[in-house]
Amino acid sequence: MTEPLIDCEVQAVVQSIETLEPFLSSHWREVIATTQFKGPTDTPYPPALPTSRRPGLDDVDDRPPGATLASIRTQALDPLGTELGILTCAYGVESVRNPDAAAAIASAINDWLAADFLEPEARLRASISVPAQPAMAAEEIARVGADPRFVQVYLPVRSALPYGNRVWLPLLDAAVEHDLPLALHFGGSPGLPPTASGWPTYYVEEYADMATAFQSQLTSLIAEGAFDRFPGLRVVLAGSGFAWLPAWTWRFDKVWRGLRREVPWNTRSPSETVRDQVRVTLQPVDGPADPAALLTVIEQLGSDELLMFSSDFPRGHAEEGLDALPAGMPPDLRRAILSGNARAFYPRLGAGADG
Amino acid sequence: MAERASGAVIDCDIHNAPASEAALHAYLPASWRERRAATARLDAVWESQRETLGDRSYLGSEYPRATPRAARTDAWPPNGGPPASNLPFLREQLLDRYGVEYGVLTPMLGAGEQLDHESGAALATAINEWQIAEWLDPEPRLRASINVAYEDADLAAAEIHRVADDGRFAQVLLLIRTAEPLGRRKYWRLYEAALEHDLPVGIHFGGWGRGPITSAGYGSFYIEDTVGMATAFQEQVTSMVCEGIFQRFPELKIVLIEGGIAWLAPLMWRLDRAWKQLRAEIPHVDRLPSEIIREHFWVTTQPIEEPPRRQDWPALLEQIGMNDRIMFATDYPHWDFDAPDRALPSFVDADVRQAIMSENARALYRFDA
Numbered sequence: 001m002t003e004p005l006i007d008c009e010v011q012a013v014v015q016s017i018e019t020l021e022p023f024l025s026s027h028w029r030e031v032i033a034t035t036q037f038k039g040p041t042d043t044p045y046p047p048a049l050p051t052s053r054r055p056g057l058d059d060v061d062d063r064p065p066g067a068t069l070a071s072i073r074t075q076a077l078d079p080l081g082t083e084l085g086i087l088t089c090a091y092g093v094e095s096v097r098n099p100d101a102a103a104a105i106a107s108a109i110n111d112w113l114a115a116d117f118l119e120p121e122a123r124l125r126a127s128i129s130v131p132a133q134p135a136m137a138a139e140e141i142a143r144v145g146a147d148p149r150f151v152q153v154y155l156p157v158r159s160a161l162p163y164g165n166r167v168w169l170p171l172l173d174a175a176v177e178h179d180l181p182l183a184l185h186f187g188g189s190p191g192l193p194p195t196a197s198g199w200p201t202y203y204v205e206e207y208a209d210m211a212t213a214f215q216s217q218l219t220s221l222i223a224e225g226a227f228d229r230f231p232g233l234r235v236v237l238a239g240s241g242f243a244w245l246p247a248w249t250w251r252f253d254k255v256w257r258g259l260r261r262e263v264p265w266n267t268r269s270p271s272e273t274v275r276d277q278v279r280v281t282l283q284p285v286d287g288p289a290d291p292a293a294l295l296t297v298i299e300q301l302g303s304d305e306l307l308m309f310s311s312d313f314p315r316g317h318a319e320e321g322l323d324a325l326p327a328g329m330p331p332d333l334r335r336a337i338l339s340g341n342a343r344a345f346y347p348r349l350g351a352g353a354d355g
Numbered sequence: 356m357a358e359r360a361s362g363a364v365i366d367c368d369i370h371n372a373p374a375s376e377a378a379l380h381a382y383l384p385a386s387w388r389e390r391r392a393a394t395a396r397l398d399a400v401w402e403s404q405r406e407t408l409g410d411r412s413y414l415g416s417e418y419p420r421a422t423p424r425a426a427r428t429d430a431w432p433p434n435g436g437p438p439a440s441n442l443p444f445l446r447e448q449l450l451d452r453y454g455v456e457y458g459v460l461t462p463m464l465g466a467g468e469q470l471d472h473e474s475g476a477a478l479a480t481a482i483n484e485w486q487i488a489e490w491l492d493p494e495p496r497l498r499a500s501i502n503v504a505y506e507d508a509d510l511a512a513a514e515i516h517r518v519a520d521d522g523r524f525a526q527v528l529l530l531i532r533t534a535e536p537l538g539r540r541k542y543w544r545l546y547e548a549a550l551e552h553d554l555p556v557g558i559h560f561g562g563w564g565r566g567p568i569t570s571a572g573y574g575s576f577y578i579e580d581t582v583g584m585a586t587a588f589q590e591q592v593t594s595m596v597c598e599g600i601f602q603r604f605p606e607l608k609i610v611l612i613e614g615g616i617a618w619l620a621p622l623m624w625r626l627d628r629a630w631k632q633l634r635a636e637i638p639h640v641d642r643l644p645s646e647i648i649r650e651h652f653w654v655t656t657q658p659i660e661e662p663p664r665r666q667d668w669p670a671l672l673e674q675i676g677m678n679d680r681i682m683f684a685t686d687y688p689h690w691d692f693d694a695p696d697r698a699l700p701s702f703v704d705a706d707v708r709q710a711i712m713s714e715n716a717r718a719l720y721r722f723d724a
Binding site: 049050051157158159160161162163164165166190192193194195196197198199200201202203204205207208209210211212213215216217219220223224241243244246247248250251252253254255256258259260261262263284285286287288289293296297300316317318 | 419421531532533534535536537538539564565566567568569570571572573574575576577578579581582583585586587589590591593594597598615617618620621622624625626627628629630631632633634636637658660661662663667670674690691
């Protein structure tokens with residue numbers, strides 16, 4: 001029996017700026033050729049780590065996993081029998097300070113994804129990369145948003161200002177106007193520390209600390225009233241883990257009862273807002289290793305609609321693919337996580353998924 | 356023991372304050388008194404502790420708060436002065452009213468956040484002397500926290516050595532948002548000094564680092580500051596575990612104050628998983644982070660997270676697995692005060708309740724020794 005499966009996170013990897021050159025203007029090709037600028041070099045995924053590249057994944061055509069359609073097909077889609085896979089691309093556009101260069105690279109990523117992945121492979125959908133300048137991000141959304149194969153806007157979860165901040169309104173406006181959820185994603189290079197207390201020594205800290213960036217973004221989007229201002233706003237937390245979510249909602253709901261005078265536009269509790277307008281991808285699973293204990297955590301999320309399956313290919317996790325779902329999960333919940341929740345949440349997935 | 360302890364309350368977080376800037380300045384070392392008087396900017400204004408006592412501190416994060424001084428509106432002493440500045444009124448409103456057996460003072464007066472570390476050290480000395488003279492001496496139920504200029508570990512260690520022989524100091528006090536993650540070497544001599552005197556290190560809600568208050572930038576509202584403080588706690592535990600300070604200092608005890616408790620379980624799961632995959636980077640961390648955390652950390656309750664479903668309370672305590680490490684706190688006189696008779700739901704087991712309400716703190720701080 002094959003179960004319908006929507007993989008909400010398959011990562012396309014830009015191996016180097018040369019990959020994008022066909023999609024850059026002659027100006028930027030010349031800059032790259034005549035300067036040492038090689039595009040973004042910051043990455044949340046240092047290539048040799050087992051969290052960045054799943055152990056056992058081979059190169060395909062001498063290119064790393066995720067760099068080519070052949071890899072995505074043979075290593076991500078085929079093994080799971082994926083019906084639809086959503087591509088993200090964590091290339092670090094936000095680390096490029098020159099806004100024109102950042103915008104050009106973001107556009108190049110989107111055009112590369114369309115030409116090399118979406119065009120030849122009907123099972124794929126993609127996320128729109130945007131520069132970290134709100135107005136320019138809105139322009140890019142307007143440029144490619146008419147293509148229904150782009151199903152969400154990709155935003156690195158670490159940012160210089162949280163996405164609820166009103167400077168981002170042009171971006172939110174554009175996303176909502178095009179019926180595109182915002183996908184906040186593991187990583188980001190805003191040039192500011194990944195903790196409230198400065199720069200940690202080790203990568204493993206940065207890896208673990210990413211959960212706090214997701215908490216902060218969600219806090220910001222809710223407190224600023226983004227979900228109230230835009231009832232159509234949808235947010236996906238991708239690569240965030242989910243085990244922290246119950247503790248965070250219990251805290252936020254309690255504090256909200258005490259401080260809601262400050263945010264009168266929040267007419268729902270934070271946990272209700274999350275249930276209505278936020279979804280979370282499965283990997284990396286960050287709960288307890290014991291399946292029964294993990295099921296308890298999933299139950300504590302308070303809704304069967306929150307989790308959406310992701311492989312997070314080619315990243316590495318303790319359990320991969322369908323093994324990431326704990327044994328003993330009720331069949332209805334399993335179906336919802338594997339495909340139903342994504343189909344219901346993404347405005348642009350329904351038609352394609354039904355064939 | 357059990358009989359005496361039944362119903363006992365130990366409050367691990369009481370924010371006493373001086374009646375005025377001048378009241379604290381009387382305890383400054385003479386050489387600093389004049390200098391501070393010349394530079395303190397807002398003598399008469401008690402809008403925020405940072406402004407009141409900050410000569411030069413981290414600036415750029417002002418959030419209008421829920422109430423003046425974030426205090427309960429009924430906590431202003433009838434005969435004047437700011438909340439928790441008047442010992443008789445604090446006795447009436449907190450110690451006597453709830454039968455508090457011991458209360459741990461955690462004054463937050465900016466010593467650790469001075470950009471001029473020597474000025475901060477002088478302020479810390481004044482705060483500690485003020486605690487002795489005006490709180491510990493007249494009220495035997497109170498214990499105190501050693502304030503230090505924690506961004507300079509040598510100055511902090513000197514202050515710890517200076518006052519630690521007074522057994523009424525229960526711990527060293529830091530704030531959770533520091534200039535660097537607390538596992539880093541610059542803080543190690545502070546931990547060494549605390550250990551020399553067998554003192555836990557308490558780390559309290561608050562403080563300003565040197566950048567945005569979250570890893571996603573500055574929020575706009577006090578509610579984000581408050582909710583977001585839990586992220587600073589998670590990041591600091593991560594740093595202290597990953598840097599291996601508990602391998603270097605096997606006796607070190609850390610108390611996390613006013614951070615809540617519920618995030619501990621997911622943090623332990625996350626760190627255990629990260630350690631299994633990435634431990635090659637931190638070979639000095641020789642066992643599961645969750646084991647290290649359960650051995651070296653204590654947490655206080657307020658503002659305790661409140662799961663809406665009854666079954667999630669026992670589930671939460673089981674997930675954390677630190678029933679011997681959770682210690683009750685009121686956070687008096689702040690607006691989000693948790694009352695001793697109402698903080699824990701009625702269905703928490705009696706044994707667990709008593710451990711949390713008094714016995715865990717009694718054992719950690721050795722109050723009966």
